[in-house]
Amino acid sequence: xxxxxVLGRVENGVPSRxxxxxxxxxxxxxxxxxxxxSVGLLGxxxxxxxxxxxxxxxxxxxxPLLKEYQADLYLLALQRIAETAGPRVLLLPGDSLGRDLxxxxxxxxxxxxxxxxxxxxxxxxKKIPRFTRPAYGGKxxxxxxxxxxxxxxxxxxxxxxxxxxxxxxxGTEVPVEVSLNPAxxxxxxxxxVQEETTGVKLEDARAVISGGRGLGxxxxxxxxxxxxxxxxxxxxxxxxxxxxxxxxxxxxxxQTGKTVSPDVYIAxxxxxxxxxxxxxxxxxxxxxxxADPEAPIFKVAHLGIVGDYKTIxxxxxxxxxxxxxx
Amino acid sequence: xxxxVCVKQIIDPELAASQFKIDPAFKRQRPNGHPLVISPYDExxxxxxxxxxxxxxxxxxxxxxxxxxxxxxxxKGLAMGADEAALISDPxxxxxxxxxxxxxxxxxxxxxxxxxxxxxxCESGDWADRTVGxxxxxxxxxxxxxxxxxxxxxxxxxxxxRVVEEGYEIWEGAPPLLLTILSHESNxxxxxxxxxxxxxxxxxxxxxxxxxLGVETGGMGEAAIRTEVEQxxxxxxxxxxxxxxxxxxxxxxxLITKLRERKAI
Numbered sequence: 001x002x003x004x005x006v007l008g009r010v011e012n013g014v015p016s017r018x019x020x021x022x023x024x025x026x027x028x029x030x031x032x033x034x035x036x037x038s039v040g041l042l043g044x045x046x047x048x049x050x051x052x053x054x055x056x057x058x059x060x061x062x063x064p065l066l067k068e069y070q071a072d073l074y075l076l077a078l079q080r081i082a083e084t085a086g087p088r089v090l091l092l093p094g095d096s097l098g099r100d101l102x103x104x105x106x107x108x109x110x111x112x113x114x115x116x117x118x119x120x121x122x123x124x125x126k127k128i129p130r131f132t133r134p135a136y137g138g139k140x141x142x143x144x145x146x147x148x149x150x151x152x153x154x155x156x157x158x159x160x161x162x163x164x165x166x167x168x169x170x171g172t173e174v175p176v177e178v179s180l181n182p183a184x185x186x187x188x189x190x191x192x193v194q195e196e197t198t199g200v201k202l203e204d205a206r207a208v209i210s211g212g213r214g215l216g217x218x219x220x221x222x223x224x225x226x227x228x229x230x231x232x233x234x235x236x237x238x239x240x241x242x243x244x245x246x247x248x249x250x251x252x253x254x255q256t257g258k259t260v261s262p263d264v265y266i267a268x269x270x271x272x273x274x275x276x277x278x279x280x281x282x283x284x285x286x287x288x289x290x291a292d293p294e295a296p297i298f299k300v301a302h303l304g305i306v307g308d309y310k311t312i313x314x315x316x317x318x319x320x321x322x323x324x325x326x
Numbered sequence: 327x328x329x330x331v332c333v334k335q336i337i338d339p340e341l342a343a344s345q346f347k348i349d350p351a352f353k354r355q356r357p358n359g360h361p362l363v364i365s366p367y368d369e370x371x372x373x374x375x376x377x378x379x380x381x382x383x384x385x386x387x388x389x390x391x392x393x394x395x396x397x398x399x400x401x402k403g404l405a406m407g408a409d410e411a412a413l414i415s416d417p418x419x420x421x422x423x424x425x426x427x428x429x430x431x432x433x434x435x436x437x438x439x440x441x442x443x444x445x446x447x448c449e450s451g452d453w454a455d456r457t458v459g460x461x462x463x464x465x466x467x468x469x470x471x472x473x474x475x476x477x478x479x480x481x482x483x484x485x486x487x488r489v490v491e492e493g494y495e496i497w498e499g500a501p502p503l504l505l506t507i508l509s510h511e512s513n514x515x516x517x518x519x520x521x522x523x524x525x526x527x528x529x530x531x532x533x534x535x536x537x538x539l540g541v542e543t544g545g546m547g548e549a550a551i552r553t554e555v556e557q558x559x560x561x562x563x564x565x566x567x568x569x570x571x572x573x574x575x576x577x578x579x580x581l582i583t584k585l586r587e588r589k590a591i
Binding site for chain 2 (some may be wrong): 003035069071072095096099100101102104106107108111112113114115116125130134135138139140142143144145146147148149162187188189190191192193194195202207230239243244246248249250255257258263264273274275284285287288296298299300301303304305306307311312314317319320323
């Protein structure tokens with residue numbers, strides 16, 4: 001049985017980006033530990049699409065009750081799959097699904113758990129996997145090693161590049177009987193609301209313009225939207241701005257929100273709380289525009305302007321528009 | 327409704343990075359006498375509990391597992407309006423991982439009386455593992471909804487708004503439930519009144535040892551950990567910020583030049 005397991009998702013015959021990212025991490029572990037790679041699928045996704053990425057076995061729980069996310073049922077199915085697959089390391093996406101299931105799965109498997117991993121390597125001779133994760137809001141980095149197996153690991157989105165094709169392109173599908181019934185769902189998701197704004201996704205954007213409490217109200221975001229449009233980027237927000245209800249929480253950048261890694265991150269009226277800074281450490285250039293010269297954001301920014309954003313952004317938008325020739 | 331809110335006492339997470347020091351022996355932040363606070367989302371969780379009590383009646387208890395100093399976090403919980411508080415503190419818990427802590431908290435919760443609702447912050451302000459809450463739900467054999475921004479109680483059922491990447495989900499369920507709480511405009515923690523701080527300072531708060539909980543220490547403490555922190559390091563990410571001077575038009579011109587030099591735009 002392959003020792004490295006990935007919780008995967010295949011949509012319309014194509015493995016999701018997060019699945020391919022996890023497969024990159026899985027292959028690194030598989031190489032170091034001399035193990036194979038398996039994928040678990042909940043539902044009817046095409047297993048064959050995974051074999052050309054070096055996946056040897058696909059374990060599938062197919063049950064009509066797995067059509068939409070129901071935590072209790074997903075957890076049961078995933079537990080059955082993991083028990084059947086019997087891996088040493090289980091990789092789950094570090095998204096809202098992985099966050100919801102990882103620790104509880106570990107409890108059920110009597111496994112260890114490591115969350116929000118940003119680096120994976122294997123200590124050569126001892127064949128011990130090492131997982132690096134941020135701690136203290138990104139002020140420190142911790143290397144975590146398992147004291148027992150299995151270990152459930154969630155990997156922060158965008159940590160790895162998506163895997164490319166490798167291996168023989170052949171694998172085996174193993175069906176896993178789950179026989180779920182609706183009564184096993186103690187809680188039920190009754191509604192799902194999309195708040196995502198149109199345009200470039202925050203996680204993919206090469207330019208991100210974010211606003212915080214210093215904007216003074218939701219109106220301030222109009223200028224940010226305009227600048228983002230000119231730079232073909234996306235608009236984000238700090239927790240202060242989403243908590244205040246100025247913009248939807250789907251726009252939040254930070255430890256509890258989205259992690260971004262653009263070429264340029266422009267923080268407007270954002271003080272730079274630890275929780276926010278944890279989400280932007282992947283940005284190549286950070287620009288801070290803030291009226292308060294003491295704001296901690298200036299400690300992490302590369303370029304800073306102390307001043308009123310209302311006087312800075314309009315000429316900045318005009319200049320950028322000239323430059324981009326639009 | 328009977329509600330238990332689990333709170334963790336941590337070193338103020340907003341401490342300036344320059345003051346942040348690591349204790350290499352224990353592989354954790356060196357306390358250095360820095361202020362201790364309730365982990366931020368735990369305060370949001372307490373606020374949710376207090377609002378629910380205002381609506382449906384019942385009681386709110388705050389529970390912590392940690393150092394004896396965590397008594398001050400519990401006092402703040404009482405001052406904010408909790409009815410009851412208890413601390414689990416025992417050298418046998420030192421070095422516990424999330425599983426050990428959750429085992430102790432589960433027994434503490436049962437000792438307080440079977441709850442309808444257990445609330446935790448969605449992540450702690452120090453390690454942010456997001457594991458104790460969900461593991462605690464498993465230990466208590468109850469369902470869990472994570473990253474909940476809003477809770478409504480109606481006719482004995484609960485309706486939760488769970489925040490996800492693309493927006494939010496609405497979940498429904500009947501107690502008992504465990505929820506991990508995210509900050510939201512509806513749960514901004516209240517400031518305790520001076521009078522309530524005074525009253526809370528005179529309350530006696532029970533401290534329970536592991537033996538008081540009637541549980542084996544087997545799954546707790548450093549000997550039982552399933553994962554180990556091998557190394558804790560400070561990344562060298564000290565960037566010096568270049569402040570751009572002049573009138574706005576000049577600042578903007580310099581900014582554009584610098585961004586182009588860095589190939590950022």
